[in-house]
Amino acid sequence: MTLKDLDIGKSGIVGTVGGEKALRRRLLEMGITPGTAITVKKAAPMGDPIELFLRGYVLSLRLEDAQKITIREVTQ
Numbered sequence: 084m085t086l087k088d089l090d091i092g093k094s095g096i097v098g099t100v101g102g103e104k105a106l107r108r109r110l111l112e113m114g115i116t117p118g119t120a121i122t123v124k125k126a127a128p129m130g131d132p133i134e135l136f137l138r139g140y141v142l143s144l145r146l147e148d149a150q151k152i153t154i155r156e157v158t159q
Contacts (some may be wrong), residue, residue, distance in 0.1 A: 084156060086121065086135075086149040094122040095154035114138045115152060127153040 089095050097119045101112050115121070124134040124141065125139045138152055 098153040
């Protein structure tokens with residue numbers, strides 16, 4: 084499952100962070116690293132981007148980038 088597939092209000096744990104070299108580095112620098120808990124808070128009116136909560140802060144991420152992050156869903 085990817086971060087793009089996670090429904091609003093659901094949480095997951097990051098498995099792998101993919102993407103090309105620059106994108107992967109940017110995602111890792113933003114704190115999206117393997118083992119990190121992420122919650123999808125909301126989505127823009129057209130569905131893109133999505134708002135995430137991780138490591139105590141809120142982050143907006145495009146669905147195209149979210150598709151490159153694998154996660155496993157966590158029940159709350």
